[in-house]
Amino acid sequence: MGREDLELAIERHATSKLPNSDLFNIQTLGFRGEALPSIGSVSRLHITSCLQDASDAWCLKVEGGDKKAPMPAPHLQGTHIEVKDLFYATPARLKFLKTPQTELSHAVELLNRLAMSHPSVAFKLFADQRVVFDYKPCASLKERLAQVIGQEFADNALPLEMSRGDIHLNGFISLPTLSRANGVHQYLFVKGRPVKDKLLQGAIRAAYQDFLASDRYPLLALFLELPSEDVDVNVHPAKTEVRFRDSGLIRGTLVSALKQTLAGASHKTATTVSQQAVYAFRPEPATYRQPSLSSSYVPQAPRPNYTSLQEAPTPILEDMPLETPPLGFAKAQLHETYIVAQTEQGMILVDQHAAHERLVYEKFKAEKGHVHRQPLLIPEVVELAEDELMALKEVQEELESFGLIIEPFGEKAFLVREVPALLGEINIKGLLTDLADEHKELGDALSLKERLAEVLSTCACHN
Template identity: 40%
Template sequence: MPIVQLDEHLIDQIAAGEVVERPASVVKELLENAIDAGASRIEIATAGGGKTLLRVSDDGCGIPETELRLAVRRHCTSKLAGGLEQIASLGFRGEALPSIGSVARLSLRSRTAGASSAFEILLDHGHCEGPRPTALSRGTVVEVRDLFQKVPARLKFLKSDRAEATAITDVVRRLALAEPEIRFEITGPDRSPTVFEAARDMGERIAQVLGEGFGENAVTIDAEREAVRLTGLAGLPTFSRGNSLQQFLFVNGRPVRDKMLVSALRGGYADVMAKDRHPVAVLFLTLDPALVDVNVHPAKADVRFRDPGLIRGLLVGALRQAFAESGLRSSSEGAAGVLARMRAGAGSVTPAPRRFDGFAPGGYAAAAGPGPGPGPGSVPGRGFAAPHQAPYDPGASPFRPLAPDAALLDRPSPAPQPLQSVEPGEAAEAPGGEFPLGAARAQLHGNYIVAETETGLVIVDQHAAHERLVYETLKTAIHGRRLPSQMLLIPEIVDLTEDDAERLCEHAGELAQLGLAVERFGPAAVAVRETPALLGQVDVPRLVRDLADELAEFGTRDSVRSRIDHVAATVACHGSVRSGRILKLDEMNALLRQMEKTPSASQCNHGRPTFIELGLADIEKLFGRR
């Protein structure tokens, strides 16, 4: 078949396959044009999930009559005055409007400031008409109808109207976060109006988009390294979601879905979040446009950084430092869940089975089968009989002191006194501002410590809390020095590509600090002579290949470190205070004080919260005192 020149319409349809994936892609491109035009109010109207109608109206600078035809031609743009090295606008490729017009019916009406009238141009599946006069007060209105009607292969792959409308809303939310000073409004017959009013600052816009609860459960991020600045809010590790839809990442004001940034975000939450949970975050990266390439894909959602290691290190380091400096903070979702269960009624909650040894041999014994019904001496509804109870013998009680004093056992009980708090020492003094977790008052079910604070009470999971304390101690001891290694009797030769072998050898010194000794063995292989002793028997080829892939993609050495941390986490889990262990009051208070001094003590190694805080106001509401 001879080589031929494709016609313009077919070229536009091919380009549309990259730019216009679904109705949400059209909305994204049109919103970016409106923002670049300096709009302060943008309205989006949809019908049929955007497949039937999409209308984007703005009050921006508008397009002159003489430039309307150029606006719907490929590779015509006004946004590349500084070249690809200095891209300061959201759009710049000049492909959006002609691509949309090649797969739909597009009308473009616009009026510039000071113009006597507005003008309109029509683009019907690549056929252009106009410009001609029309009615419009100011700005630009772009209307897209019957998207993909003449491209059935694309139309049948679209999702339901509701799913497409949800995708459009997500696009608007992301751009609304990037531009807090602009008012956005989404309307349509299949949805109630959604409005994001112009905000005074970024905090107010984040509250509009993600709700007030996010700000209460997030830490502020503000870090800078080598002229690259990271700002925003990152949710607490215990304030997580089951998917990554609540992660909003921006580079120079541009919403992106870059896999390196997502990986760095996960790295910042390593050790403090469960593997199947996803953080909630709104983060803004600001850097010189020359240090980032946004011309990677026509959709402009992917970016490439000149120094990805710097960006990843800044993001991970800023998150970990923010969590360490935030102190002990518990997600309000935990307290809200507790209160909701209490309001729902305790009778609907089935307690977990617990071992109960009885007060003395011959205590309550469960019947072998269903009982014949209540009888004399039986307990109604239990199915077992209550035997004759002997007089209480403090010497036989399983709750007696470990070394009871006979004189104390024979001493008669004192007269009843008013209830008072136990005060064995400084650790059990009245709660003050210096003790965020307050003073321990009781232990419930052998696992939960109840502490009193100035503003309410705290319930601590003793096993989860101690597990985090032991884990942090182990990590400090492990990574504070060169890790011990075990020498292999026969060096393991691992075949790699030449580039992977080169990257591994470049980081040989840093890997040796982690106990992994590698050296070059020919042009495309490495020899492993030592492995970290903590890992025991390890699949060396798999470890090295995983490490090589990670160095190639992210430039990090986290594979070895994460495996070592996993061993430390396992040791911490098995070596911490077990559930069911009875603690003395001093031990409980000592655990609380150590939690207050330990970073990331708000959650255990598996991402579960270590404590839940209930405010006094919420407790009073449960009892009708407010």
């Protein structure tokens, strides 16, 4: 910008980008020109800019709404904006800010979404004298998604593309075998604008319902392009929600594209799942145990194998009154997954996995602060995204009270030294990513007691 445009940029309502004041033809992320004046009124704002082929640059300073005259300054082509001491001029707003870690995580999330919608642009974020991330320009969207979401997603992502009339949908979605505990890593863009739209999220759930359990969510990044007159971006002050003129067509296009892509890759599984399956099928070395020859050894009669729903013999207990347990008496097992129990008035079908999760959950609650920990013979290094690292740092002390001992390892990883003994062999990275996702989604909205309950349930589920 030149000197005149620089002075105009900090005036309210003076930088409208609307051609002919047409609210139905918005091609940019904003249109009111409010951002720079608002930021300058509550902080120390410095803007330095230089036009192409210009001989000098200009710097404009605004401190708490007090505008200074532009001054010549050394600068290369382009614009540099610096904001310091945010809300120093409005202490009432300052005291309502969250912790620095939480506020930084919000900034990281916003910049990550902007980086995904502009793969050819470099993004670099500094905080507390360190580089939070440094995204180099990318030749393709998949490269940028690998930078932001992670290489695991890029290795297990399916390309998606579909067009219907003037509607064009493209992006990448994860295989059903790569999922998370919530929808934090579902990135949706409409005309390049990052949105969180319930219609689109519902369409994703509907498309994946035959492939994923109801409590798991896919990872994806989808970009929707359509004529400006077919979408209204002004229904929310933050521009994070949109309204479509033909919502049924948009939903149908999204569901159809997702289902077709998933159906074409039904034979694939995530690389992490495939590796675990290979290890599971490797034969273990046979071991032979010498039977004890002590006089206390008594041969055991072979136990009957009940393979159907036939009634197992009821043990004979004399002179002992029996009370029916809450879930009745176990009578049979189906597919090594369900227990058939008999009660006084009927029958109960128990999910063994869910029942075991509940038992582990209750043990965790009872042992809080005194959880038996299992040190790892070789501590495991788990690499995580920047927002996941920040989320886990906020709950690190809470995790330690439940026997999960982690510590930062370098800039992009945690070192896991001990895990709760109750969990046995678990997928440690899956546990950490689920804990991080749940804290990002619910952390600020829940009390400490509720957050602890979420940690407990997540740990129990990974048993």
